[in-house]
Amino acid sequence: MIMAQIKKLDLASTSGASINLEALYQICPSAFTEVRDEKTGQIERKINFTTLRELLGDNAYEGTDEEYGFNWVGKRAAQQEAGRPINKTLRPCPEESVDWEHTQNLYIEGDNLDVLKLLQKSYLGAIKMIYIDPPYNTGNDFVYRDDFAMQKDKYDLQAGNVDEIGNRFRKNTDANERFHSDWCSMIYERLLVAYNLLRNDGVIFISIDDNEVDNLKRICNEVFGNSNYVATIPWRKRTAKSDVPFGVSQDYEWIVIYAKSDNFYASVEGKERKYYTTPDFPNRPWRVHDLTKQTTASERPNSYFTIVNPKTGEQYPANPNRTWAITEETFETYYAQDRIVFPGEYSFLNIAKPVLRYWKEDDMKKAGDSFGRVAVSTKLPDDIGMSQDGTKEVTNIFNGKIFSFPKPSSLIKFFVKIIHDDDALILDFFSGSATTAHAIMRQNAEDGGNRKYILVQIPEETAEDSEARNDGFDNICEIGKERIRRAAAKIKSENPKAKDLDTGFRVFKLAESNMQDVYFAPKELQQQDLFALVNNVKEGREDLDLLFGCMLDWGVQLSLPLAKQEVDGKTIHIVNDGDLVACFADGIDEEVINAIAELNPLRVVFRDSGFESAPLKINLFEMFKQKCGWSEENVADRVRII
Numbered sequence: 001m002i003m004a005q006i007k008k009l010d011l012a013s014t015s016g017a018s019i020n021l022e023a024l025y026q027i028c029p030s031a032f033t034e035v036r037d038e039k040t041g042q043i044e045r046k047i048n049f050t051t052l053r054e055l056l057g058d059n060a061y062e063g064t065d066e067e068y069g070f071n072w073v074g075k076r077a078a079q080q081e082a083g084r085p086i087n088k089t090l091r092p093c094p095e096e097s098v099d100w101e102h103t104q105n106l107y108i109e110g111d112n113l114d115v116l117k118l119l120q121k122s123y124l125g126a127i128k129m130i131y132i133d134p135p136y137n138t139g140n141d142f143v144y145r146d147d148f149a150m151q152k153d154k155y156d157l158q159a160g161n162v163d164e165i166g167n168r169f170r171k172n173t174d175a176n177e178r179f180h181s182d183w184c185s186m187i188y189e190r191l192l193v194a195y196n197l198l199r200n201d202g203v204i205f206i207s208i209d210d211n212e213v214d215n216l217k218r219i220c221n222e223v224f225g226n227s228n229y230v231a232t233i234p235w236r237k238r239t240a241k242s243d244v245p246f247g248v249s250q251d252y253e254w255i256v257i258y259a260k261s262d263n264f265y266a267s268v269e270g271k272e273r274k275y276y277t278t279p280d281f282p283n284r285p286w287r288v289h290d291l292t293k294q295t296t297a298s299e300r301p302n303s304y305f306t307i308v309n310p311k312t313g314e315q316y317p318a319n320p321n322r323t324w325a326i327t328e329e330t331f332e333t334y335y336a337q338d339r340i341v342f343p344g345e346y347s348f349l350n351i352a353k354p355v356l357r358y359w360k361e362d363d364m365k366k367a368g369d370s371f372g373r374v375a376v377s378t379k380l381p382d383d384i385g386m387s388q389d390g391t392k393e394v395t396n397i398f399n400g401k402i403f404s405f406p407k408p409s410s411l412i413k414f415f416v417k418i419i420h421d422d423d424a425l426i427l428d429f430f431s432g433s434a435t436t437a438h439a440i441m442r443q444n445a446e447d448g449g450n451r452k453y454i455l456v457q458i459p460e461e462t463a464e465d466s467e468a469r470n471d472g473f474d475n476i477c478e479i480g481k482e483r484i485r486r487a488a489a490k491i492k493s494e495n496p497k498a499k500d501l502d503t504g505f506r507v508f509k510l511a512e513s514n515m516q517d518v519y520f521a522p523k524e525l526q527q528q529d530l531f532a533l534v535n536n537v538k539e540g541r542e543d544l545d546l547l548f549g550c551m552l553d554w555g556v557q558l559s560l561p562l563a564k565q566e567v568d569g570k571t572i573h574i575v576n577d578g579d580l581v582a583c584f585a586d587g588i589d590e591e592v593i594n595a596i597a598e599l600n601p602l603r604v605v606f607r608d609s610g611f612e613s614a615p616l617k618i619n620l621f622e623m624f625k626q627k628c629g630w631s632e633e634n635v636a637d638r639v640r641i642i
């Protein structure tokens with residue numbers, strides 16, 4: 001019998017390929033087969049392309065030069081970048097957090113592409129709403145760290161300016177071309193990863209202006225699918241300016257909206273349509289609908305007829321300038337289905353002509369789950385602020401102008417409201433001055449909701465002699481966090497009812513992996529590295545770093561409650577009553593393992609070098625089997641070492 005071994009926790013972020021493969025497996029398992037991987041020797045699930053092609057029949061397409069699509073220089077590289085796993089982690093910073101113990105909100109500092117990749121295991125399909133306000137590519141934006149933008153030589157190669165050994169064979173001097181391409185790659189990579197995080201009934205709202213709106217929509221059509229395009233909402237950012245090109249002042253920006261699937265629906269809060277419940281239909285709420293249409297008798301001769309009430313003989317001739325909406329035949333069908341209501345039948349209905357009855361169930365079918373709520377118009381309500389209101393809001397909070405062009409919180413609050421989910425987890429990965437957190441807190445204070453957020457922001461330095469720098473804010477993350485603190489205090493003081501509002505946030509910072517590089521490349525390990533491996537954790541990384549590193553790598557959400565237990569001087573970390581239990585101490589003995597087993601945990605992590613003796617590590621399988629009643633497979637699945 002082969003002795004079972006405790007597996008190492010996979011500490012790289014998940015790859016895009018493995019997410020795609022899993023999604024395909026869910027819808028088409030018969031295209032998969034098991035083969036032995038040449039590199040690892042392990043049996044692995046792989047896709048059989050020949051089978052897949054057969055399953056798809058005539059719909060399989062091999063690709064030629066001529067096909068519909070949106071292309072730019074660097075697109076393929078961006079696709080690869082989005083799928084590439086990284087060896088990074090998020091380091092917890094309780095000292096910069098607010099209400100670390102209880103809050104369910106996260107504030108993450110770092111480049112958002114890396115952060116999104118790291119969140120993929122824990123937040124796959126977990127986000128209800130994403131709002132982003134990315135750099136608009138106006139030519140002045142801080143957009144990418146150096147290696148986002150393609151290196152000049154790589155760009156030349158992809159643009160066809162040079163061949164692989166550097167011979168220039170075609171000159172492309174259109175500098176503007178690259179400018180757009182870089183932006184497209186930047187947003188495409190991030191949207192590809194963000195897509196995986198959205199719930200099936202989730203939605204993304206993207207603020208954008210004229211510079212890149214066309215490109216953005218093409219990219220979104222590809223990432224989210226044309227059929228999931230919801231709308232483009234114009235947002236008035238300012239009053240008209242004079243002295244503008246062509247004499248036209250473009251005062252609007254756009255909010256481009258895509259759903260993850262047709263399970264998403266939005267609706268205006270609190271305006272549920274009026275339904276009647278009447279003794280003749282005790283369990284079937286209904287409402288009515290006009291039965292005429294803006295068409296003339298010559299346009300719709302079949303709908304130009306006289307309706308006769310079969311019970312009373314009363315006649316209702318059609319109006320030649322506004323005919324019935326239905327033909328005589330449809331009228332007969334509707335009448336037989338009890339869907340025609342005549343004047344006088346119900347005293348509360350003030351009607352002079354027959355009307356159409358709508359059942360509540362029909363409404364619900366038509367509008368998903370929205371119970372006949374009123375649809376959202378692409379014209380935003382008048383009380384939504386302009387850019388100057390966003391500036392005023394932030395300036396008031398800080399007594400100074402320390403962030404340029406924040407969005408007004410009323411704008412984002414409106415989107416938060418129309419998705420109708422009091423418990424939604426909302427992500428903003430270009431969070432700037434943290435308007436999204438402000439908007440969510442305001443909405444929660446207003447309706448007692450429990451919406452939570454994840455904000456991501458790169459620690460972009462503030463300008464040397466700016467007001468922000470002079471006020472002590474060295475980077476934008478410092479502004480964002482301070483805004484949340486101050487806005488929270490204000491909301492609480494203005495809403496005595498909001499005393500239970502979650503105004504805290506856990507801060508995390510993107511960093512290199514907790515583990516030494518040798519952890520990721522055991523095959524390339526040299527003899528002398530084996531000694532280094534005894535301590536495979538980087539210097540300075542604490543228990544809490546390792547704990548959150550393991551949570552990210554094992555798909556456990558970062559906002560869950562944490563507890564500790566001391567056994568024999570060793571700390572046992574317990575996440576959410578046992579979703580994950582970890583002990584990173586040295587000298588782990590039977591007593592510690594017993595205490596962990598008592599918790600009947602879902603997942604357990606130890607350090608490879610942490611066991612008091614080698615036999616104990618081997619014995620671990622037996623101990624968990626006996627104590628928790630787990631099978632051998634259970635132990636292999638649930639226990640990991642780092």
Ligand SMILES: C[S@@+](CC[C@H](N)C(=O)[O-])C[C@H]1O[C@@H](n2cnc3c(N)ncnc32)[C@H](O)[C@@H]1O
Pocket residue numbers: 110111112113133134135142143144145403405406407408429430431432433434435436456457458460476
């Ligand atoms: C237009 S601002 C967002 C403003 C925000 N909506 C507000 O109301 O304050 C875009 C933000 O994205 C940040 N940013 C740009 N590239 C980033 C990246 N790669 N990762 C994370 N943040 C980034 C910028 O620092 C900037 O603060």
